[in-house]
Amino acid sequence: MSRRPVNPSRHLADGGSIPFVGAIQSKSRSSPLLSIGLVVVGAILLIGFCYSNSEGGSSSTIKGVSKLEGGASCTSEVLRALPVLKKAYGDSMHKILHVGPDTCSVVSNLLKEEDTEAWGVEPYELDDVSANCKSLVRKGIVRAADLKFPLPYRAKSFSLVIVSDALDYLSPRYLNKTLPELARVSADAVVVFTGYPGQLRAKGGEVAKFGRPAKLRSSSWWIRFFVQSNLEENESAGKKFEQASSKRSYQPACQVFHLKSFP
Template sequence: MRVWRRPVNPARRPSESEAAPFASHPNLRSRPPPYLSIALIILGAILLIGYLRIGQDALGSRLSLGWVQDCNMLYLGVIAARPISQSLKIDKAVGDVLCSEEVQRAIPILKAAYGDSMHKVLHVGPDACSTVSRLLIEEESDAWGVEPYDIEDADWKCKRMVQSGLVRVADIKFLLPYRAKSFSLVIVSDALDYLSPKYLNRTIPELARVSSSGLIIFTGYPRNVKAKANRYGNSVKLRSANWWGGYFDHLSLEENEDMTKKFDQAAEKMSHIPHCQIFHLKPYN
C-alpha cells in the first residue's frame, strides 16, 4: 500500500508552532550555497596540482645539483672508486685548471720524495688556504701560502689565516714579501698558466729565490690551442712540457732529476696518476 505525502499549499503560511521546529535546527541557516562547495573543490584541485608540479621541479633541481656536486667531489679525490679516465673526461669538458687540488692529493708523495725538505713549505696559487691547512694537518709541516687573487668570497677560516699572516694575498708578478731562501720548498700551482712570458721572466726567478731546496711547479696539460679564461677573467693557454723545458733553460733553472725520479717512484707505489704536469727544479745557488 503506497503512502503519499499530503500536498502542501504553497500559499499557506506555517503557524508559529509549525515553524519553530525548523527554526531551531542550526544547519538550515548555516548551510552554504552549493556553488561555494564546488568552488572550494576546484581550488583544492588546483593547489594539489601545483604542489605536485613544484615537487617534481624540486626533485629535478636536486638531481641536477647532486650531479654538479658529484663532479666537484670527483676533482677533490673524495670519490676514489671512480676511474681516473672518467675524471679526466670531465676535466676536459669543463676546461678548468685544478692543479691546486692535485697538490693536495700529492702531499704524501711529496713527503716520500723530499723527506725532511718538507719541513718548511710555501704554496703559491689559488686555494692556498686549503693547501696550507692540509700541509699543517697531514704532514705537520710549517707551511705558508700566497694567494694571487682576491679572497673576498673566501670563508672565515681563510680570512683568519690571512689576518694571522699565515697566508698572504699578493700579486706574484712583483717581488714576493720574503727574504732569499726563506723556505725549504716552494710549490706553485694554477698561477703560472695565466702569466705571459713577460711576467714569467720575473715571477719564476722570484719563486726560486725564496727556496733553499727546490721549486715544484704544477701546471695544466695543454688540451687545445684556444685561450680560455679562468673565473677571475684571466686568459690561459696551457703549455707543453717541451715549452716549459725550454723556458727553464732560458731562466738558467735546472731540472732536479733525482727528485723527479723519487717522486715518480713514490707515485707509482701509491698508484697515483697525476692530472697535471709536475716539474721539479733546483734552486738558484
Template sequence: MTRKQASSTRRLSGVLHSKSNSSPLLSITLVLLGVFLLIIYACGGGSGIFGGKKDVVSRVEGDFSCTFEVLSAIPVLKNAYGGNMKNVLHIGPETCSVVSKFLREVETEAWGVEPCDIEDADRNCKALVQKGIVRVADIKFPLPYRAKSFTHVIVSDTLDYLSPKYLNKTLPELVRVSADGIIIFTGYPGQRKAKVAQLSKFGRPAKMRTSAWWKQFVTEISLEENEPAIKKFEQAASKASYKPTCQIFHLNSYH
C-alpha cells in the first residue's frame, strides 16, 4: 500500500469512527425533538390521542361556551336532582347537542329552544326541529308553553346577552314554565369577549355579570335560590371531581 493510500484509509477510518461516536447523541437529539413537537401538537389541539383537548383549548382562547359546560354537567345534575329531572327544557345556542344527550339518558324527556339561526345546523338538529322537539324562538317574547310544562329549565349562553330590561321579563317566563326549578349557566366577568359571529346572532356583546349581581337581581324580581338543590349539586360535583368553569345558579319555581 502506498503512503497516499494509507493516509486516505486513516482519514476514512477517522470519519467513520467520529460518526459512530456521534450516533447515540444524534439519536437522543432526534427523540427529544420528536417529543417536543408532539407536545406542541397536543397543545395546539391536534387529532389522535390528544384530540380530546381540542375543545378545551379553543374555548379557553375565546370560543368558550357555557352550553358545552351543560353537556359536562348533565351527570352531576342528574345525581343532584335525582329522578325528578325527567322533563327538561334547555334554552341556548347549540341546544340540539344538549337535547340529544338528554334523550340518550334513561327516562329523560327533553326539548330545546334555539335563540339563534340554525341554517348551518347538521341533519340531526334539523330533524329535531322538524319533529318540534327543538324550536327556534326569540326568548325576549313569551314562550309557547303552558305553565309548569317542564320539571326543569336549563338556560345557557343566552341571558348574558339580555339587558336588565328584558331579563325582568325573560327570567320569570323561564321560571313560569318550570315545575321544580331553573338552572342558569352563565360566564364569569372577563371570561370571554363576543366574536363577530355571536354579535350577528344576538345583536349585542355578551355582558358577564358577577355572582353578587345575579343574586341581587334574582332577589329584586322576587325569585329565590334553591338552597337544597345547591347543596346536593355541590356534593355531587365534589364526588365526581367536577369543577365548573361557568357560574351555575339554581332557582326555585313558582309555587
C-alpha cells in the first residue's frame, strides 16, 4: 500500500501547539499558499521566542562575559585601569604576568608599552582564539595552566602579577593554594580584580567551562581571607591607585585589591 504524504498543518492543528491554526485552515481552501505562508511565519516566530527564553540563547563563552552589563568582565576592566596602574606601580610595571581569561588581549596591550615585558596564563581552554593569540601561545608568552596546581614559574619571576576573572570560580580550598602561588611568583605586588556581589555573570555553559558557577564575594570576605592566608595588603600601592583614579575620574567596575609579595 502506498503511504499518503503528511499534511504539516493538520498535525499542527491536532496537536494545538500553534494558536490560530484553525483559523488558518478555514481559509486554506480558497488560499492554500497564504495558509502555508502564515504557518511557516508562525513557526519561525514561535521557535525564536522559545530560543530567546532558553538558557541556550545566552552566551557561554569568555567573549560573552565581557559584553554583559554591570561591569561583569574584570579582565576588560584591567585594560581600562592600565593608566592608573602605571601611576600606582611605576617601575614595577616593567615585567608583568596577567592571569585570567582573555589574557591575550591584556598581554597584547601591555606589549605595546615601551620597556614592558608581558606574559599571560589562561586558566581555561584556549579554544576559538584569534591569530594574534595563537602567535602568543606559539611563542610561549601565553600558556594555559590550571590554577589548582603550582604555576610553571620560579619565585619572583615577575615584578607585578595581575589576576582577573579567575578567582571568582575557585572554592576557598583552591584559593588557599592559588593566591599564595601568585604572591610567590611576584617580586613586588599582586593586584586582584574581582566582581562585586550581585554582578551578572555568564550562564548557560559557565559550569562546564569553569567547573563551577562564579562566587562573587564581598570586600569583607576577601579581607578576612587575605588575613587567614597570611597575605598582607599593600596599603601604599592602594593609596596611590586611589589617588591616580581620582585624578583620572576613574571608577572601577570591579573590586581591586593590592597585595604584597612574599618576602
